[in-house]
Amino acid sequence: MDVLELARLQFAVTGSLHFLFVVLTLGLAPLVAIMHTRWALSGRPLQERMTRFWGQIYVINYALGIVTGLVMEFQFGLSWSGLTHYAGDVFGAPLAMEALVAFFLESTFLGLWIFGWGRLPKWAHLACIWLVTATAYASAFFIMVANSFLQNPAGAVLSGGRLELTDFGALLTNEALVFSFPHVLGAGLFTGAMVLVGASAYQLRRRTADVEFFTRSLRIGVVTASIGIFLTMGFGYAQFAGVQEGKFQSGTPGLIPLGFMTEGGNLLALVVLFFMLPLIAVLPRWRWTHPILIALTPVPFVMAILGWLARELGRQPWMIWEKLTVADAMSPQLTAGMVTASTIGFVAVLGMLAIVDYVLIARVIKRGPDDVALGAAAEQRSPALSY
Template sequence: MVNPVDVLDIARWQFGITTVYHFLMVPLTIGLAILVAGMQTAWYRTGNRRYLKMTKFWGKLMLVNFAMGVVTGIVQEFQFGMAWSEYSRFVGDVFGSMLAMEGIVAFFVESTFLGLWIFGWDRLSKGVHLACAWAFSLATVASAYFILAANSWMQHPVGIEMVDGKPQLTSVWALFTNSTVLAAFPHTLFGCFAVAGAFLVGIAAWKIARHHRKSAVDNEDRKLWHTSMRLGAWVGLVAFAGLAISGDFQAKLMFSQQPMKMASAEALCHTEQPAGFSIFAYGDVGRPDCESVKSFTVPYLLSYLANGDFTSEVKGVQELVPEYQEKYGTHYPNDPRLGELAGKPIDYTPNLPVTYWGFRFMIGFGAVAAVAAAAVLWFTRRGRFPKGRWVGPAALASIATPFLANVFGWIFTEMGRQPFVVVPNPNPSGVDGVWMFTAQAVSSGVSAGEMLTSAIALTTVYGALAVVEIFLMSRFARGGVEAVMPPESSKDDDESSGDGKSEDVLSFAY
């Protein structure tokens, strides 16, 4: 007999691995697309060839990342039907509408205008071509909003009524204006800009350092990399400020909507008034009673983060568990599809080490990225650039910090809502009585062997794609501006050669 627990664990690992990998592409694509559109706007308005070079170089790297994002994103939708069919049956009326809008509206606009942008150099007017750049870049933002609206409904169900035990959508406007998505969207968008900013800083600083070592610095190219580097640093610094503000608002909302998640994020096992914010903890954080945990805290800060009041009460895990048991039951339903879990006690406590350290790694790596951006602005003021063999490697390593902050943020968000895949509402801001346990969501007709085979296969394929992504990014980054720009020529040489088309019309088509 198949053990449903094994199937569930493997399905969660499979979805976690593929989703985290896919999300590495998403923030870079969104942030870089908008920055590239901004670079092209600067070229359109000023005619400065430096901005054209920046547009083409960073645009090429953006396209590589976009292609990988499309390939890895398609798999996500198949998993809903194959590994999580019970979940799809439950939320299909709500979740399906968001995915349909993301695919038909956002992705259609995105891919159409991206194609026009790629092949439209020297074929479209400069104004129309620029409009295409903004159309596809803003479409990526719209795509993110649709996906976040779907995810936010899982975190906080709204706009539905229960019919025959399943949610049916009654107001799409409620989905779009869900308080959870209104908080998550700006936070995610600032995260995208943090990633794109660090990407610009890392590669541009590496290019300058590499030129220094070779003693072959082209002054114009050096200005280009210097401009890119400082642009990325400013974007990263502003993004971190936005993350701090939006994150504070999101945390207050989460304390209201998902108190167990936030108590777990602090390893707050017992109610405190006032409550201090834990900076670092040691001991067995995995024990629900936290008796062995010692924590360095900032007094009163958690109370403020939770309620905007330095003296307010914050409930701990031990006090929240009975409340959850009273509202949502003490045992799983006697559903034969749950196998060994049927009728067993429900553990309402998320994985404390994952939520606690995930929350801190998210904040920590974000802070490191902000400090790096501030340091870049300081050391590169007035055209300066630090010397030393460490500069290039350090710049490249800094690219990883906002990526890691994003990844740990999503791990915390998704792991912290366990054991629910659709989280119930403890307050009157959503629709009461709507939830689904993760154990109920996995496909009942899939064996552990089949799930394990698909998990191994997808992980292997994604590993190969990671090698391809890194290879292409490295190759095009090393190629620099020369690899994406046609040779500069006289005005006569740029005129059409009899067929009405410029000779370098496909110079940007890859």
């Protein structure tokens, strides 16, 4: 492999590993916020336990996932300085907004939510998790703004050999963004919900004592997953119109089959979930369905990666569609040895974080809701300080 192929491989592998964390974060955040809302309104201990348990899984995934995002930032400076020079004034703006939202606002509100149990007023504490969700979605929005600019460079003109932003509104209403952003949000809901489904089915199959807890979680997961996969498929197929028109996708061999394979997998999951929806009342008691639901848990992660491959391969050989090639976007001083060494380092770090993430999540799921660190300190304080 030459240096360009190595650089592309590096970004593909690290980007895919990072997105595994992102898609789960986008799915779990609103589910945890809804659970917390139901607890704040009802005051039921069961709703509190659900909020703490699934919130613990969210916190683990977020804490490790945010580190993987730093690696993505390093790669732009290390391997793609040509992109920064040519379009940094445009492409860098949404990335900077994402950094402000994700690394500052989202982290701040999440910290307040984590350490606010029993300390913050009830509604202020609830507001924190909804602000976490809002900033997570805002972060995804700005990332998709940047990516959509690569697909369709709207709102910018060439001046002095560099792209300059002339219409910020066009950047935010890019035709490549209109369908792709809801598509990603739907994929996130599908992923987060299937984690609820798989974990709940695992516990119910083990004949857990927390039958009501995981029965409710399973039902929430199946309904949410059905909504998420429906949105994913709808907006996913809508993006094929752009492929046919050739506005922001090329005819890279294999793109269309890969895209339809991805949507075909989504369709299969949709059929399975909708088949189970009418049976949701008895589903938790049917142990033969539990292995099926557990086996479906990794499906959204696989589909998410295949979807990104379809989107990114469709732009080749362009980094910015019909403006800048991938070869010209690469840093000129790179050598194959440099890229190989950095790839080994990046993949080792991200791979380790991914393994640690899923091991920790698996341990939390296996232990169940009675041994959760999130909010545990609040139980030791005076009842007058908690709610």
